[in-house]
Amino acid sequence: MDAIALGPALISVERLYAFVAALVMLIEFSLLIRLLARMHARGTTAPAHDSSPLSPSRWFNRMLVSWVIGARLTYVALHWASYQQTPLDILKLWQPGYHLLGGMLAATLASLWLLRRHGVIRQVIALGSLTLGLTAFLGLKQLDPLGSTHSIERMPSITLHHLDRRPVLLDEVRNQRVIVNLWATWCPPCRREMPLLAEVDARPDVTVVLANQGEQALAVTRFLKSERLTLEYALLDPAMQLMGLADAQGLPATLIFDGEGRLIERHIGELSRAQLQALMPPSGS
16 A cells, blocks of 8 residues: 555655654663663763753754755755746645655754754764664665555556546556546645646647546536636546555545556655656657
8 A cells, every 4th residue: 555544635655654763763762871870870971062952852852843844955956957946836745756865964963053062972872863764765665565466567558438428448548648537526735736637638748638537527527617727638436446446545646647558656645746757758849
């Protein structure tokens, strides 16, 4: 699976792994700081330059904020061509777009600054905790205990219908990139990413298929008209066949296929402009 549904909210498995790794980091830091304090109290170690108490939660909160800011700004800098069109997207922290090493560097520098008066031993403990957290995250990503093999590897051979009930055989839709987006009118993140999908659909080498899940034609038609969206492939999937085939735990879900109908990306949750543009064919290809 790629995400876990909690009511209407979707939490990506990768972010769940990050939460577990952060928890491991906090536990290790807390235990070692308490052990160091007991050793100081017993006189078995030399006191730090500044033996004032250090709250693990204070350190952890600073590290978390520093990591998020550093990871986000690094990703934005590397994908500035996408963000300069809509700079407010930088603040959409729920969207994908974080650079792991950029976040690690920011957290390390913030940790060294915060602990500059607390002695070398505490700095070493903090850096060790950060390294353990990073290792735990990379290990969970590699093992992927909550993951599953995707049931879709190619464009599925199923029949959907236009809003006027004309049948469309999905695997006959071809282009250099075919984006199949599973959505519903009641889904806020689905509605937010619609303008972006319509913008990408205007490219001659990209075709976007809007596959509405489980709703009636009238509701879908009203929504598309209200948003002034006129995509060629606005289709109905009343039996939600694609959700089952894609093993999608919620909406929106996006499947991206190449010119041969092979799946090249599967994403559960809201898309970002930078993420989507990175998957587009090169200009002029």
